[in-house]
Amino acid sequence: MLLRQPYVNLLIVLAIIAALYYGLPYLYRYLSPKQRRITNAILVLLAIGGLSYAAWRSLQSVDPKRFEPTLINFLMLSFLLFVVGVAGVLSRRNIIIIFMSIELILNAVNLNMIAFSRYLAMNQAALEKAHLVVEPLTGPVFTIFIIVVAAAEAAVGLGIVIAMYRNRETVAIDEIDLLKW
C-alpha cells in the first residue's frame, strides 16, 4: 500500500498545502470578503481537524511512554533556546535586544545545567555503581554564578549602551564599525 509507505502522507499533505497556497488566490478572486472569511475559517478548522486526527492516529500507534520527557528533551529545549538567542544576537540591530538575546543564551545554558544536575541526582546510585564520581549540586551552584555574571554583564553592558547613546545618538549596532581600525 502506497499510503502505508512512510512520508507518503507527508508528501500528500505538502501537495495539498501547495495547492492551497497557489490555488487559493485564484479562488479568492471570485469570492466576496465575507465568503473569503468563511472559507478561511473552514480551511483552518479542516487543518486543525486533520492535524488532530493525524495526532490521534499517531498516538494510537505508539507507546505513550515514549513521549515522556527525559534529559534529552530538556537538552533539545535548551539548545533551541540557545539557537534562538544566537539568531537574535546575529540579526538584530538594536543593541538592547541583542543584550536580551544574550540573556536567552545564558538561560539556555542554565537550563542545561539544572537538567544535568537533576539527571545526576536521579541516577546517582546507578552511576556510582559504575564507579563514576557524581556531584549533582555543581549544576545549581554554577547556575547561580552564571546568573551573577549575567547580572554584572548586563549592568556594564547597559552602561556602555547609555554612554554610546549619549555620544552617538544611536543604539544601532551596525553603525559602529570601530573594529575596522
Add this chain to the structure above:
Amino acid sequence: MQLHGWEGVLFYVLAIMTLFMSVFVVTARVAVHSALFLIATLVNVALLFILLRAEFVAGVQILVYVGGVMVLFLFVIMLVETRAEEEARVQLYTKQTWPAVTVALLLAVAFYFAMNPAQGAFRPPAEAAAAAAVATTDTVERSSAGAGLYISQDTEQVGDALYRKAALPFEIASVLLLVAMVGAVLLARGTKQEKYYE
C-alpha cells in the same frame, strides 16, 4: 530521569511557551515588548527549574532576573528612547539576517544529529525504569507530590554546597558585582556629572 503523567504534559506546554516567547523576544519590533517577552521566557524557564526540583535556582531566577536585570533593561530602554525610532519603521535587522538564520538552523540541525545517537541512552530500559521507579527519592517525591506535604531540601543543599565547596568563587563573584557596579556608574554618568566629579 523521566517526567511522568501531568508533569510531562506540563513540560511540553512550558517548552512550547518558552520557545515561542523567546522567538518573540528576538523578533519584537519595540524594545519594551521584547523585554516583556523576555520576562515571560524567564518565568517559563523558572517554572521548568521547579519541574526539575531546583526551587532555589528558580527563586533566584525570578528575583534576580525578573526583579533586577529586567528592571535595569526597562530603565535603559526608557533612557535611550528608541521607541520613536522603532515605530518609524526603521530597519530592524542587519544585512546578515538571512545568513545568520541559516547558520542558526544549521546549528540546530547539527545539534539534532549530535543528540540523536544518545536519544536512547537517556531513556531507561524497562528494568531500569522499574528500578528507578522503586528508587527512594523518586518514590518519596511521587508519594508526596500530590499531597503537597513535600518540603524541598534543595535550598539547604545548594546553600550547603555554595558555602562549603564554592566559598571562594562566591566571594570572587561578589567582588565582580562590585566591580560591575562601579564600572556601570562610571560608564553611564552624564557629561554634567563628569564635569562635577572632575
Add this chain to the structure above:
Amino acid sequence: MLKLVWLIPVLPLLGFLINFLLGRRLHLSERAVSLIGCGVILLSLVLTVAAFYEYATSYAPAHDHQPFVTSGGFPQSFEFLPGGLARTTLGQQAGHLADFKVEWSYQIDQLSLVMMFIITFVGLCIHIFAVGYMHGDRGFYRFFAYLNLFMFMMLVLVMASNFVVMFVGWEGVGLCSYLLIGYYFDRKEAGDAAKKAFVVNRIGDFGFSLAIFGIFAAFGTLNFTELRTAVTHYPVEQLWAWGLMSWLALGLFVGATGKSAQIPLYIWLPDAMAGPTPVSALIHAATMVTAGVFMVTRTNFIFQHSVTMMMVVALVGCLTAFVAATIGITQTDIKKVLAYSTVSQLGFMFLGAGVGAFIAAIFHVFTHAFFKALLFLGSGSVIHAMHHEQEMPRMGGLRKYLPTTYWTMMFGWLAICGIVPFAGFFSKDEILWNAFDTQLFSGAKILWFVALLTAGLTAFYMTRLMWLTFYGEERFRRRHAGGEADEAFAAAHDKGLQPHDALAASAGDRPHHQPGEHVGAHDATDRLDAQGIPHLHFEPQESPRVMTWPLIVLAVGSVVVGLVGIPHFSAFEQWLEPVIARPEAQHAVAEHGSFTIEAALMLLALAVAVVGMYLGREFYGKRPELARQWAARLKPLYRLSFNKWYWDWLLDVKGVAAGKAVNNALWRVDAVVVDGGVNGTGRLTRISARLSGWWDKWIVDGLVNATGWITRAGSVVFRTVQTGLWQNYALLFVLGLFLVFIWYVYPSIPAAIKGMMGK
C-alpha cells in the same frame, strides 16, 4: 723673594682683568684705571728688583750661577700641557722615548732678570707717561688693560723656562701688539697696520714653531736648562756646513726676524706707528721688538753650534741696520724716523749676536730700551704739544716752548748717536768692536765697516730730527692748516674719495678725537689779518708733569745705564757670562784683539758720529738749502730712500700681483686638471647611474611594485572581510561553532538519516 717671582707676571694680568672686565661696567675713572694699571707694574718692578737682589747676592753664588727655575705647586708652576710618551725622530737620539710634558714654570737667571728689569722699569715710565698722553680718550680703560696684558705676556716670554711657555708669551705679545696698533680701530690705516703686523708676525711664528717641533723631535725636551746640556753632545757645524743645528737655528731666526722686524719682515714696524705713541715706545721700541734678540740670546747654545747661521744673523742684522738707516734719512714723519731708527738699532743687535757678542747685543737692548723709549716719549710729548701734528716740516723752533722735552730728548739724541758718556756709545761700540774682532768667519770687517757707516748715518738722521723739530724757523706758523688731515684731504680729493674716507685715512696718531675738534697745529678758520694771511696765535705748550717726569727719569737712565758696561770693566758682561754657552771649538778663538786697536776703533766710531752730527746740523740747522741741493744731486738714491727701497711697493704691489698670478695658475690647474677629473668622474658616474637607474627602475622597483600589487590585490579579500561590525565576526564565530559540531558528529549523520528513513 725668589719665591714670589710668579707674582711678577700675574700682577699685570690682574690689572688687565680688573681694567678690562670692570673698567666699563663700573665706569672706572681715569684716575682709578691709571692707578690700577701703573700700580701693578710698580709692584712688579719692586718684586723684580727684589728678585734681582736675592738672585745676585745669595742664589747665584750658592748655585754656581745656575738659573733658578720655579717649582713646587700651583702658583709657581703647574702642568701646562700634559702629554705622553713620544719618540724622537731627529738627531743622535732618534728613536728614543721622550716624555712630552710641558710645565708652566719660570726660569730666573741673569738674562731674564735683565729683561724683566727693562720691561718693568721702562714699562712703568711709559705707563705713567700714557696717563697724561691718553687723557680724555674714550677707551682709556681699554688702553691700560691692553698695556697690562702686554706686560704680562712680555714677562711670560722672558721668564719662560721652556719653549712652549715662551711661545705663549711670544704669541701673546703679538696679540697685544695687534690690539694696540689697531687701538684706533675706527681708522682704516690703524686697522690695516694691525693686520699687517699680525700677518707678518705669523710668518716668523711659523718658523719659530717649526723650530720648536724640531727641537722636541731632536732632543725630547723643551726646557732651556736641559737643552743646554743636551746640545753639548753635538759638534759645532762649521762655516758652510748645514746640519740639524743650522736648521733649528734657521727656524728660530725666522721667528726672530718676524718679531724683531729684520729683513725681510721689517715692513710691519713702521706701519705699526699708527698705534698711540706710548705703545710705539713700549712695544715697538723698548721691549717686544727686542724679543727676537732675547730669544736668540736665550738659545745661543743652538746658534753657536752653527757658524753658518751666525753669519746669516750677522749679515741680516747688518743689512737691516744699513737699509733702515738710509730710509730714516728722508722720512718726514717724526715717528716713522724713530721707527726706522728702531729697525736699524735692532739690526745692530743682531749684528752683535751674529758675531758672537750676545752680551753686547743684550747690552744694546738694555741701553736702547732707555734711550729709544725716551726718544719716542719725547716725540709723543712733541706730538701732544703740536696737537697731533707728526710731520717734522711743520715743526721747528720748539726748543723754547718745550724746554723739558727738548733737554731730555737731547740726552736721548746724544745716546743714540754714541757720544762718549751716554749709554748708546758703550753698547754700540761694543758691537762694532766685536764685529771687527770676530774670528767666527772671515770678512766680518766688511760688516764692521757697514755698521760704522750706519752709525754715522744714525747720527746724521737723528740730528736732522732734532734740528727739524727744535731749531730753526717756527714753520708751524707758516702754514695755517696743520696735521696730515689737509694733505690727506687733498690726496683723497685726487683719488675721488669722500671726505669721510679721507679722514679715516689721515688722522695720524692721536687719541680719539670728537667730531668738530680741530686737527693740526691750530684752528684753520681763525681770524685773517689784512693781507688775508691768518692771524696766528697758536702757542705750543709743555706737556704736563705726569708726562715730563718719565722723560726725565729715562733721560737720567740714558746717561747712566751705559756705565755698567764700560769695556774691560763691564759688570754687565760679567753678570751675563754664565748665560752664554762656550762650545769647545770656540774657546780658542774667543780671545780678543789688542786694546790699542779697540781704543782706536772707539775713537773712530766717535769721530764718525760727530761727523754725522755735524753734517746733520749743517744740512738742517745752518744751511737748510743744502738738503734740497743734495737731494737733487743724489736723486736716485734719494728716491730709493724716500720710497723705502721699494720694498713695501715690491711686497704690496708686485708680491700681491705675483701671488695673484700664482693663484691664477693654480686655479687654472684646478679648473683644467682637477675639474676635468671631477667632470670625467661625474660623466662616468652618470653613465653608470643611468645603467643602475634602469636596473633599479625596471627590476628592483618592478619586484617591489609586484609585491605591492599582489599585496593590494590580496588585501581586497581581507579588507572586505574586515567590516568592523562585530556581528559579522560573531556570525563567523557561530559558523565555526557549527563546523566544529559537524566535525564532531559527522560519523553519526548517515546513521541518523538512515534511522529516520527506516521508520
